[in-house]
Amino acid sequence: MSQEQAIKIEALNKSFGKGDAFVDVIQDASFTINKGELVALVAPSGAGKTTLLMMLGCVDAPTSGTIWLGEEKVYDNKWLTKETRKIRREKIGFIFQAHYLIPFLNIIDNLRLLPQANKTDDKQSKAKARELLKYFDIAEKEKAMPSQLSGGQNQRVAIARALMNDPEIILADEPTAALDMARSIDVVKMLKKIASEQDVAIIMVTHDERMLKYCDRVMKIENKGIVFDDEHTTKIL
Amino acid sequence: MIHLAKEDIKHSLGKFIVTAMGVGMLLGIVLIMMGVYRGMIVDAEVLLHDLDADLWVVQENTLGPFAESSRVHEDLKDTLKSVPGIDKSEAITFQSIQLPGKNGGKKVRVQVVGYDVYGEINPINPERLVEGRTLGIDHYEIVVTDKTGYKLHDTLKLGRNDYTVVGITHGSVASGGDSLVYLSLKDAQQIQFSYSNKRIQTDKARGILNKDAHLVNTVIATLKPGYDVDQVAQEIEQWHHKSVYTRAQQKIVLTRNVIEKASKQIGLFTAILVGVSTIIIALIIYTMTLEKIKEISIMKLIGLPNRMITQMIVEETLLLGILAFLFGNVFAHLISGKFPKRIVLDLPDAWGLFAVVVVASIFASFIGVKKVISADPSAAIGG
Numbered sequence: 041m042s043q044e045q046a047i048k049i050e051a052l053n054k055s056f057g058k059g060d061a062f063v064d065v066i067q068d069a070s071f072t073i074n075k076g077e078l079v080a081l082v083a084p085s086g087a088g089k090t091t092l093l094m095m096l097g098c099v100d101a102p103t104s105g106t107i108w109l110g111e112e113k114v115y116d117n118k119w120l121t122k123e124t125r126k127i128r129r130e131k132i133g134f135i136f137q138a139h140y141l142i143p144f145l146n147i148i149d150n151l152r153l154l155p156q157a158n159k160t161d162d163k164q165s166k167a168k169a170r171e172l173l174k175y176f177d178i179a180e181k182e183k184a185m186p187s188q189l190s191g192g193q194n195q196r197v198a199i200a201r202a203l204m205n206d207p208e209i210i211l212a213d214e215p216t217a218a219l220d221m222a223r224s225i226d227v228v229k230m231l232k233k234i235a236s237e238q239d240v241a242i243i244m245v246t247h248d249e250r251m252l253k254y255c256d257r258v259m260k261i262e263n264k265g266i267v268f269d270d271e272h273t274t275k276i277l
Numbered sequence: 278m279i280h281l282a283k284e285d286i287k288h289s290l291g292k293f294i295v296t297a298m299g300v301g302m303l304l305g306i307v308l309i310m311m312g313v314y315r316g317m318i319v320d321a322e323v324l325l326h327d328l329d330a331d332l333w334v335v336q337e338n339t340l341g342p343f344a345e346s347s348r349v350h351e352d353l354k355d356t357l358k359s360v361p362g363i364d365k366s367e368a369i370t371f372q373s374i375q376l377p378g379k380n381g382g383k384k385v386r387v388q389v390v391g392y393d394v395y396g397e398i399n400p401i402n403p404e405r406l407v408e409g410r411t412l413g414i415d416h417y418e419i420v421v422t423d424k425t426g427y428k429l430h431d432t433l434k435l436g437r438n439d440y441t442v443v444g445i446t447h448g449s450v451a452s453g454g455d456s457l458v459y460l461s462l463k464d465a466q467q468i469q470f471s472y473s474n475k476r477i478q479t480d481k482a483r484g485i486l487n488k489d490a491h492l493v494n495t496v497i498a499t500l501k502p503g504y505d506v507d508q509v510a511q512e513i514e515q516w517h518h519k520s521v522y523t524r525a526q527q528k529i530v531l532t533r534n535v536i537e538k539a540s541k542q543i544g545l546f547t548a549i550l551v552g553v554s555t556i557i558i559a560l561i562i563y564t565m566t567l568e569k570i571k572e573i574s575i576m577k578l579i580g581l582p583n584r585m586i587t588q589m590i591v592e593e594t595l596l597l598g599i600l601a602f603l604f605g606n607v608f609a610h611l612i613s614g615k616f617p618k619r620i621v622l623d624l625p626d627a628w629g630l631f632a633v634v635v636v637a638s639i640f641a642s643f644i645g646v647k648k649v650i651s652a653d654p655s656a657a658i659g660g
Contacts, residue, residue, distance in 0.1 A: 090655075099578065099655050129580025136657060140575045144288030149279045156279055157581045185288075201579075 045108065046209050046241030047073045047096060049266075052105030054091055065091050067264040069105070073243065073257075075208065078228075078235040080252050081245045082269075083261035089245045090213070092261065096243065097132055097211050098124040110208045129158055133202030133240075135212035139194035141186040147173065147197050148182040154204050165204070172200040176230075192223045199230065203238065210234070212244040216251060228254045281585065282592035285569075296561055297597055301604025303554045304634065308609035309616070310547045311626040314540050316619035321452035321531040324390070325524060327402040328369070330497035331506050333522040334513060341520070342371050342494035343452055343527075344534040349519065351462070351491040354396075354498075360512055362504030365397035368493040370465040371451075376458065377433055379426045387425065387458045388451035391465020391493070398497060401446065401459055409444035412461055420444035420459040435460075436468050452531050454618040466491070551633055558601070559641035562594045566645040570652055578654035590645040598638030602631055 054066040065088040073079050083089050094100035096107070098114060107115035109131050114120055121127065128134075141150045148169050155165035173179045176196040178189075186194055195215065202210050212231065216224035228244070228251045235242045235256075244255065252258050258269040286293050333342075334353060341347020354366040370391035375384040392400050394412045401411045401420060409429045412418045419440040421427045431442045440460070449457040460468070470492055472480070480486070500506060510521040522530060532540075566573070576586055606627060613620040 094655050097578070125577070125580050125582065127580075128578070129582075132580075134575075134579050134657075136575070140571070140657060142572050142576070144285040145279065145281075149284065152279060153576075153581065154579055157585055162278055205580075 044075045045072050046075045046110060048108035050106040053103045054095060055103050064264055069266040071266050073241045075239045075241050076236050077256045078232045078242045080255040080258045081243055082258055087261045093211050093213055093245060098127045130205060131208045133207035133210040135198055135202050135210060135215045137214045137217040139198040141194060141197055143186055146183050146185055150197060151201050151204050158205060172203055176200050191218060195227055207240055210240055210242040212242060214245050216248060281589035297600035298604050300554060300558060300601035302608050304601055304605030305608030307547055307550045307630060308605055308622060309613060309620060310543055312613055312620035312622045314543045315621035315623050317536045317539060318532060319621050320450045320454050320619050321536055323450055325528055328400050328497055331500045331524055332498045332510055333527045334496045334519045337518050337520050339520055340530050340534055344530050347494050348492045349496055351493045353496045357496060357498050362500050362509040364499045364501040366496055366498040367393060367396045367398035368462060368496050370469055371494050372469045376425055385425050386455050388455045389465055390457055390459050391462045393462045405446040405449050407445055407447045411444055412459060415461045415463050417441060418443045420446060422446045422449045422456040424456045452536060555637035555641055558598060558638055559644045562641050562645040566590060566648045573649055573652045574654050574657040577652060578657045583650055586649050587646045590649055591642045594638045594642035598634045602634045
């Protein structure tokens, strides 16, 4: 595991509403996640997991604080660039509860969509997509439509898509929610492997405590603050 | 290179084509409406074309004989001969009647053209005469159009007399779209101006004599080469106290006065249909965009620029519009022959509609694009 920082948060706050409707969701959160780490994010429903994920994904602006993605400071009480979508395109990979592949694109085109937006050479993106499909053992399905694949296969394609832009971090929102136990373990082990082999930081939201032992660290939202629970952390994997 | 619009359409091709066919039928109706208007113009000019007259002499201060009632004396055709420049002249009557249906069938509204069988101008265009001949004698012969249902040598009763069909024409219509039938001037005058025996008896008892038997609705004339039509018209108006219209003026009277309201009505109807088509295309695109809103949110979340997504929406809308336009043309050509009145599908009208469809599609796509721009990328995260 590298000691190079992938995400650094300092004094992050997020609140919604005004007056009687004012709600504090995240208060004074500070943490660092290094490249190569798989970190589980655990909290009860409504505690702010999605809000945190959206802030880290440069979708929602924090109320105050500082965010570094890699060595680049992207937020310092305001976005430091107008093109937050470009940051997402170049630095962040997303995995969702369901695979959310584009249903009208075949598997390889689902993977090539992001490189096309980044104006990557067509041949290069095709080669990279094939390499990833091979890595996830679904190379023979490159021309298939998402509707023709099983849930587990689609989730692997979704993970492959998240890796197409060589991200520094991957934000995974309950990627095992729609899978059975065996497949869930497969996916989390796969994420662990990706984190270490591709040197990428992965934050995975999960409600399933059985998955925590496969993660390097467990991050919890407690009393609106971020705490790390080392009890669940395994050093064996 | 991934073409999002192409892939999306390919994925739901059947639905896309059926949608385009539906909109196409609407656009087909728009084309038909335009065709009805063009048909009216063509119909209005059939008589002008067939009579091929340079001047139309009608009752003073009237827009006769089509836009207003006009009566002039039949012998005006001889008087006109004394006007310098007049070559041929002919007295013509026009009258709308209900032609008895064949074998006691439904009556057919027609316009009777009465002309002197032995005169200088024959209003029956030989190109339209598909069977038989033109009128050969002064009485009891009739030339009808094929739309009346009568065949050669059929007989039919008009007024007190029986008439034999001696000729069949095709495409002979009046400005209102009624079929034209041709009678000798004497027969036509009798039908138009003669009263029943009872009426004549009553009039005689009152001291009124029927002197109107030799009236016609207009006298038409052609010019000798080298004469200015406006100057000759002015001469006739000045000395004979009649209103005179050149061919161009009569055409204006027909298109502006006779079919003006109908064309405005059709124009308004067409504009409404174009508006409705635009709204329908916009609604379809809006629905299609809504169906993809989750995918659009994901695309935005993973970092796809709005340009790529809006391009997909605009291209799909344009393609829908173009495909609908093509279907509309096919549909219009398939059904145009089924209408009772003439439908003229002009290429310039089709191109005009194409331009409108393209503009309307772009306008309609704005609704989808607006939805794309306002789509929340965070909607992709969470349940």
